[in-house]
Amino acid sequence: MSHASLLADYSLRPHNTFGFDVRARHAMHIDSVEAAAALVDNARIAGMPTLVLGGGSNVVLTRDFDGVALIVGIMGKRVIGEDEDAWLVEAGAGENWHAFVAWTLAQGMPGLENLALIPGTVGAAPIQNIGAYGLEMGERFERLHAVELATGARAEFDRDACAFGYRDSFFKRAGRGRFMITSVVFRLPKAWTPRADYADVARALEGASAYNAQAIFDAVIAVRRAKLPDWTVLGNAGSFFKNPVVSADAFEALKAREPGVVSYRQADGQVKLAAGWLIDRCGWKGRGIGGAAVHERQALVLVNRGDATGAQVLELAEAIQRDVRARFGVELEMEPVCL
Known part of the structure; x- marks a missing residue:
């Protein structure tokens, strides 16, 4: 062999x-x-x-x-089937995510455009259940194929088996390190409905009498480039912290102390807080430890100013967590995996 x-x-x-x-x-x-x-x-x-x-x-x-x-580096992308409601599209785990999203649009199969310009590969997308601007990958997910490293056995996971949550999945928790994802199959709806009510994207689309998936794709790219640093120029991992979700009672108590707190009501009655706002209010924007710093335009992004170590980024993240906990009584959870 x-x-x-x-x-x-x-x-x-x-x-x-x-x-x-x-x-x-x-x-x-x-x-x-x-x-x-x-x-x-x-x-x-x-x-x-x-x-x-x-x-x-x-x-x-x-x-x-x-x-x-x-x-x-497992490559390849293809349409593997369709029914009256959707197309099924498969991509190798090594394919660049953004390039894959652009390819689906070029095939006339919209549905992933809100997830444009997210760095990383197709195989990593389910681990994090990547999401942006009103869409999570899990909504377009059909199944994935993987290999169990300890046995060499091939496995297939449907949406339930992946146990997707907010920036979370089975592969980030119980399955961490056990499997190598080899390909992912997406279900792209034929009845396309725009997701353009996210404030930044809506502003980028202002003036358009009508818009299509390509317009939303372009708007998302413009918004991301305006707000987030290019990792090829300034090393980063995108949003470093999850937006914390608190109970309605905890939110009301917080709002009484901090009337300007940025928040989003959730369908289950809980309230999602803007982690970037919490970090900014603690005075961290633009500050750092060694070569690791909080980006001056977006407090949710930690950056490598050129000579940072991973240990410094972790030290910075933990200092931010302590300050947010002390001021707001809120726990910030890191999105990236620290090794």
Whole structure:
């Protein structure tokens, strides 16, 4: 049985959007389902810790990795079927997410346009249940295929098995590190309905008498570029903290102390708070620790000013959490996985 090449002392700088210069003892590029399934039979890596990496857009690498980094490069995208309501589209886990969204629109299959310009790969999208501007990936998800690393067994997960939550899934919790996602199938509705009521996107579309999915795609890109730093210029992992959700009673008590608190009522009666507002009110915007800093335009984004370490980003994040807890009595939860 042939195996992917085992690379020694491998730099992970190109494989994390923070741009941290950490190294893996070994690395392997996985470009097929067969290569993923064969890992279990590879005596050269038996017993080694493994780290699955796609675009590295949701990870904080705080130290060198003493194991084998598995770089997922399984490519390909195709329409695999349709019914009267939707098209089914499959993409390899290594495909760039934004390029895949653009491709679906080019095929005349809208539905993912609100998720334009999110960094990372298709395979990482279900782990985080990525979302933006009124849409979560889970709403367009049909199923995914994966390989269990310990056994080499191939598995299929439907939406229920993925247990999607707000920036959360089975793969981020109980399944963390157990599976390599190899491809994802999306269900794109034929009866397209625009999601354009998010304030920033609506402003970007002002003046248009009518708009289509491409217009929303373009508007989302414009909004993201205006608000968020380009990770290829200033290393970051996008939104670093989840927007916390509190009970109605906790919100009323908070609002009595902080009348200007930015909030969004939820269907279940709870209230989502704007994490960026909480961080900004604690005076963190533009401040940092070492080379790690809070972005001056968007307090929800932590950045690498060029010489930061993952440990410094983690230290900064924990300081922000302490200040928000002390002032507002609210717990901020980190979105990225810290390793």
